[in-house]
Amino acid sequence: MTRRICMKISKLLLGASLALGLSMAAQAAQVEVLHWWTSGGEARSVAELKKMLEAKGHEWKDFAVAGGGGESAMTVLKSRVVSGNPPAAAQIKGPSIQEWGDEGVLADLDSVANAEGWDKLLPGVVADVMKYQGKYVAVPVNVHRVNWLWANPAVFKKAGATVPTTWDEFFVAADKIKAAGMTAVAHGGQPWQDATMFESVVLGVGGADFYKKAFVELDPKVLNSATMIKALKTFHKIKGYTDAGSPGRDWNLATAMVINGEAGMQFMGDWAKGEFTAAGKVPGIDYICIAAPDTEGDFTFNIDSFVMFDLDDKELQKGQNDLASIILSPAFQEIFNLNKGSIPVRLNMPMDKFDGCAKLSAIDFVNTAETNTLVPSMAHGMSTFPATQGAIYDTITEFYNSDSMTAETAAKKLVKAVAAAK
Known part of the structure; x- marks a missing residue:
């Protein structure tokens, strides 16, 4: 084989190699x-x-x-x-x-x-x-899952209380924890946290169909109904079981109160579990995860x-x-x-x-999908557009922090706020 032929073959191989490289680069x-x-x-x-x-x-x-x-x-x-x-x-x-x-x-x-x-x-x-x-x-x-209630069993034992599954049981337990000198509900007074708690109250008081009419369909008759007024009253009543440091508190600091035994309960989505895990706590022993009162058969996602x-x-x-x-x-x-x-x-x-x-969350996810009680979270941007969500936030937070606004007035404000945001 001559030198010239060898050089031609080398060039051909080099060209093929470059072409292959370029082809592979194009495919990546x-x-x-x-x-x-x-x-x-x-x-x-x-x-x-x-x-x-x-x-x-x-x-x-x-x-x-x-x-x-x-x-x-x-x-x-x-x-x-x-x-x-x-x-x-x-x-x-x-x-x-x-x-x-x-x-x-x-x-x-x-x-x-x-x-x-x-x-x-x-x-x-x-x-x-x-x-x-x-x-x-x-x-x-x-x-x-958003509609969780997180509880510290040691706090409940000290207070002689039972972890609640209904709203009636909730306030009985909250009274006992408060009487024992502890904070019943750890809460961060920020609009999104207020809304997180509020949507669980609405779901528990009204049920999944009512929730969908209120926060998915935005039905004005539902937003200003006797059931919504009852939910608003229940929501505002919870404030009496929080502590003075609640306004502006971050959610993870509220979770820490439950972890450390300073508070009995917190309404928060399952990202709160990460705080318990990071603290080395074991579910079922150091803390309890349970659906928010009266929402066992429902799931806000x-x-x-x-x-x-x-x-x-x-x-x-x-x-x-x-x-x-x-x-x-x-x-x-x-x-x-x-x-x-x-x-x-x-x-x-x-x-x-x-x-x-x-x-437990996975079981409930499957079951609620079958029973049509799997509903999108309003508080976390799954059921409404941002403008409407913001209008609900503003109304709910204003009502929660007011000692003079009635639930009836808040319901009317909710209708107006949602209508203006559309």
Whole structure:
């Protein structure tokens, strides 16, 4: 073989090698993901999601925006979309998905959803939130139950009280704890915490159908009904069992009061469990998780989800589909929710590795999906648009902090506030 032929072969091999490299580079989509999971178990879960996506041959580009419970992230996202440079995926939840759908910027995920049978994997009420005009545009990550009551059994024992399952039992127990010199209810006086407690009261007093008419349908007759007035009175009565340090307190500090035996109970979603776990507490022994009074057969849900933006790049589209598939996969559902303290959104997932509170939540999630008592959380942006949610927040917090406003007046204000926000 001559020197010239050898050189030609070398050039051909080099060219083929470069072409192969360029081809492989073209196939590796850089999937930019906007989220606000930046601490603790959330950050560990994001790392797992990145690892799983990269195993599919794609590149993960992290677009983390911390702070504000997602408000800061949404501000940044809007500017990116307006400038015509959206990320491949973004963490968006609840009715906001519909708002983005109206803008015509979301990708259709039906090819993945149909191939993997999402309609059978998800409760109908959850699937509906993830769809725009009948097509999947978002994929759910997890389920937080909001209507929990957290209790310290040592406080109850000291007070000679029983953990309540009804509102009548609740006030009996609260009186005993208060008489024993302890705070009955640990609460953080912030609008979202007021709303979290209030929606559990409404659910317990009125039931799931009433709740849906009030906070999903926003029926003015229901918002200003005898049942709503009763719920408002019950809600305001709870204030008498909180402590003087309640106004402005962060939720985790309220949870710490229950953990440390300073308070008997707290109304909060299952993210509170992370505080008990971090403190080395064991469910069923050191603390009790139970549905809020009179809501045992109901479930208010808060769900994190991701939308994909409509992009022209075919490899990016494949990356988006793969990301959606991974998020709803049994492996990621288990890893993420063990870290987050929530439960898998897939129905009938194995729960062997989860604690007692999560197992109870999963059972109730399945049962309430079947009985149509699985309802979206108003307080956590799942049932209404942000403007309406804010109007309810303002009215509820004003009433809760007033010693002169009547429940009847608050109900009328609620109707006006919701109407003005539409």
